Amino acid sequence: MVEVLTTRTxxxxxxxxxxxxxxxxxxxxxxxGLSVWYGMSKVVDDVSIDFRRNRVTAVxxxxxxxxxxxxxTLNRMIDLVPDARVEGEAYMxxxxxxxxxxxxxxxxxxxxxxxxxxxPFPMSIYDNVAFGPRIHGMKKKGELDRVVEESLVGAGLYGxxxxxxxxxxxxxxGGQQQRxxxxxxxxxxxxxxxLDEPTSALDxxxxxxxEQLITTLKENYTLVLVTHNMQQAARISxxxxxxxxxxxxxxxxxxxxxxxxxxxxxxxxxTGKFG
Amino acid sequence: MNSEKGLGARKAxxxxxxxxxxxxxxxxxxxxxxxxxVVAVNSAPALxxxxxxxxxxxxxxxxxxAGSVFLVCFSSLLAILLGVFSGVYLAEFGGRxxxxxxxxxxxxTGVPSIVVGYxxxxxxxxxxxxxxxxxxxxxxxxxxxxxxVTRTTExxxxxxxxxxxxxxxxxxxxxxxxxxxISLRYxxxxxxxxxxxxxxxxxxxxxxxxxxxxxxxYLPSGALTHSPVGYLTYVTWAYISEPFASAHQQAFVxxxxxMLLVLSIGLCARFMVARWWKS
Ligand SMILES: Nc1ncnc2c1ncn2[C@@H]1O[C@H](COP(=O)(O)OP(=O)(O)OP(=O)(O)O)[C@@H](O)[C@H]1O
Ligand SMILES: [Mg+2]
Numbered sequence: 001m002v003e004v005l006t007t008r009t010x011x012x013x014x015x016x017x018x019x020x021x022x023x024x025x026x027x028x029x030x031x032x033g034l035s036v037w038y039g040m041s042k043v044v045d046d047v048s049i050d051f052r053r054n055r056v057t058a059v060x061x062x063x064x065x066x067x068x069x070x071x072x073t074l075n076r077m078i079d080l081v082p083d084a085r086v087e088g089e090a091y092m093x094x095x096x097x098x099x100x101x102x103x104x105x106x107x108x109x110x111x112x113x114x115x116x117x118x119x120p121f122p123m124s125i126y127d128n129v130a131f132g133p134r135i136h137g138m139k140k141k142g143e144l145d146r147v148v149e150e151s152l153v154g155a156g157l158y159g160x161x162x163x164x165x166x167x168x169x170x171x172x173x174g175g176q177q178q179r180x181x182x183x184x185x186x187x188x189x190x191x192x193x194x195l196d197e198p199t200s201a202l203d204x205x206x207x208x209x210x211e212q213l214i215t216t217l218k219e220n221y222t223l224v225l226v227t228h229n230m231q232q233a234a235r236i237s238x239x240x241x242x243x244x245x246x247x248x249x250x251x252x253x254x255x256x257x258x259x260x261x262x263x264x265x266x267x268x269x270x271t272g273k274f275g
Numbered sequence: 276m277n278s279e280k281g282l283g284a285r286k287a288x289x290x291x292x293x294x295x296x297x298x299x300x301x302x303x304x305x306x307x308x309x310x311x312x313v314v315a316v317n318s319a320p321a322l323x324x325x326x327x328x329x330x331x332x333x334x335x336x337x338x339x340x341a342g343s344v345f346l347v348c349f350s351s352l353l354a355i356l357l358g359v360f361s362g363v364y365l366a367e368f369g370g371r372x373x374x375x376x377x378x379x380x381x382x383x384t385g386v387p388s389i390v391v392g393y394x395x396x397x398x399x400x401x402x403x404x405x406x407x408x409x410x411x412x413x414x415x416x417x418x419x420x421x422x423x424v425t426r427t428t429e430x431x432x433x434x435x436x437x438x439x440x441x442x443x444x445x446x447x448x449x450x451x452x453x454x455x456x457i458s459l460r461y462x463x464x465x466x467x468x469x470x471x472x473x474x475x476x477x478x479x480x481x482x483x484x485x486x487x488x489x490x491x492x493y494l495p496s497g498a499l500t501h502s503p504v505g506y507l508t509y510v511t512w513a514y515i516s517e518p519f520a521s522a523h524q525q526a527f528v529x530x531x532x533x534m535l536l537v538l539s540i541g542l543c544a545r546f547m548v549a550r551w552w553k554s
Contacts, residue, residue, distance in 0.1 A: 077444060077445060105447040112446070131448075131456070135452050
C-alpha cells in the first residue's frame with residue numbers, strides 16, 4: 001500500500017488535486033514540495049498544499065504523521081528545534097516565508113498559533129491578551145483597552161471575563177483559557193491562524209464554543225486546523241488534507257472527501273478501519 | 276484475594292515509617308531548641324536600649340548591626356545583579372562556555388569561606404590597595420553569594436514550562452523579550468528564595484570578613500575603602516573569648532540579633548512567595 005503511494009505519478013495527481021479543491025477561493029499560503037527532517041528521519045515528505053483565504057482547512061492523519069510539524073513550519077516555530085531541517089518552499093502572498101532572510105518575528109505577527117494545551121502566561125487575563133500588541137510597540141492605555149476588549153469579544157469570552165480582567169489567567173477554566181489563548185493570538189491581527197488540536201483538552205461544551213468561534217473567525221482569517229476528530233473536521237472545515245507518514249495522501253473539499261474519498265487510505269482512515 | 280492481610284501489613288509499615296520520621300525530626304529539633312534556649316537565656320540580662328544607642332566599645336552593638344546590614348545590602352545588590360544575569364545566561368543562552376561557568380560556580384560553592392576571605396585580603400586589601408574596607412568585605416561576601424544566586428536562577432528558569440515560552444515566540448517575541456516578560460516572571464519566586472538563602476548565608480559569615488573588613492568600634496564611615504567595618508558575627512566570635520561577663524553578654528546578644536534577622540528574612544521570603552503565587 002505504502003509503496004504504491006510513493007510512485008512518481010502521485011505528485012502529478014496531487015497537483016491536479018489541489019487545483020480542484022475549492023478553486024473559487026484565493027490561495028493565502030502555498031506549500032510547494034515541503035519536506036522536513038528531524039535529524040535523519042523525514043517526517044514531512046514532499047507536501048504541496050494551497051491554504052485558501054477565508055477558509056478552514058483541516059489537517060488530519062494518524063498520530064505522528066507530521067501534522068504539528070507541518071504547522072510549526074508555517075510560522076517557523078520549527079526554527080527552535082535544533083536538529084530540524086526544512087526543504088521546499090512556502091509562499092505567503094507570494095513571498096517565500098522559508099527564506100532565511102525572512103524575519104520570523106514579522107512572520108509570526110501575521111501567522112498566529114493556538115496550541116493543543118492552553119498555555120496562559122503567568123499574568124492577568126488583560127496582560128495575556130495585551131502581550132502581543134505590547135511587544136509590537138502598542139503603549140497607549142486606551143488603544144490597548146480597545147484591542148483587549150475587541151479580541152475577547154472576538155473569542156467569545158468577553159461576557160464571561162469582563163469583570164475580572166485583572167485576575168490571573170490561571171483562574172479560568174480550561175475551555176476559557178483556550179478561548180483566551182485564541183483572543184491573545186488574534187489581538188495582533190494575524191492573517192493566518194494555526195490551530196493545533198485546539199479542543200483536545202476541552203470538554204464537549206468547551207469544544208463546541210471553540211468550534212463556533214472558528215466558524216466565525218473564517219470571515220477575517222485563513223485558518224488551518226489540525227484535528228483528530230472527524231466529526232469536527234466535517235462540521236467546521238471547508239477543505240481537508242489527509243496526511244499519512246509525512247505524505248499528503250489526499251486534499252480536497254471536505255464534504256466530498258468524507259463522502260467519496262479518492263484514495264483507499266483516506267477511506268480506511270475515515271471509516272476507522274485503520275491499523 | 277487476601278487483601279485484608281496485605282492491608283494490615285501495609286498499615287503497620289506505614290505507621291512504622293511515620294514513627295521513625297517523627298523521632299528523627301525530634302532529634303534534629305532538640306539541638307535547635309537548645310541553641311535558641313542558650314542564646315536567649317544568656318542574652319536576656321543584657322537586653323536594653325543601649326544595644327541600639329551605644330557602640331561595642333560602650334557595651335552596645337549599633338556599629339556592628341549597622342555594619343552587618345550595610346555589608347549584606349551592598350553585597351546582595353552586587354550578587355543579585357551579577358547572579359541573575361549569569362543565571363539567565365546559563366539557562367537561556369549558554370553553549371559550551373556555559374558548562375565551564377556552571378562547573379566554576381559549583382566549585383565556588385565548595386570553597387571554604389576562609390579561603391575566600393584570604394583571597395579578598397591578598398587581592399582587594401593588598402593588591403588593589405583598598406585596605407580593610409567595606410568594598411573589600413562586600414566583594415568577598417559577593418563571591419560567597421554569587422554561586423547560590425546564579426544556580427538558583429538557572430534552575431528556576433529551567434523549570435519554566437516550554438509551552439509558555441513557545442506561546443511567547445509564537446506571538447513574535449524575541450528570545451530576550453520572552454526571558455524578560457515570561458521566564459523571569461514565572462521564575463521570580465524561585466529566584467527570590469535563592470537570593471534570600473544567599474542573604475542569610477552571607478549574614479552569618481565571619482571568615483570572609485575577618486581578613487577584609489577587620490573590625491571597627493565606630494559606625495560605618497560611609498567611605499568604601501581604607502575604613503574598617505564592624506559586624507555582628509565578629510562580636511559573637513571575638514567577645515566570647517574575652518574574660519568579662521559583659522563581653523559574653525554582648526556576644527550572645529549579637530547572636531540573638533543575627534538569629535532574629537535570619538528568621539525575619541525567612542518569614543519575609545515565605546510571605547512574598549505565597550503572595551506571588553496568589554497574584
Ligand atoms: N523535536 C523533535 N525531534 C525529533 N523528532 C520529533 C520531534 N518532534 C516530533 N518528532 C517526530 O516527528 C514525527 C511527527 O511528529 P508530529 O508532532 O508532527 O506528529 P503529529 O502528526 O502532530 O502527531 P500527533 O497527532 O500525535 O500530535 C513523529 O514521529 C515524532 O516522533
Ligand atoms: Mg501534534
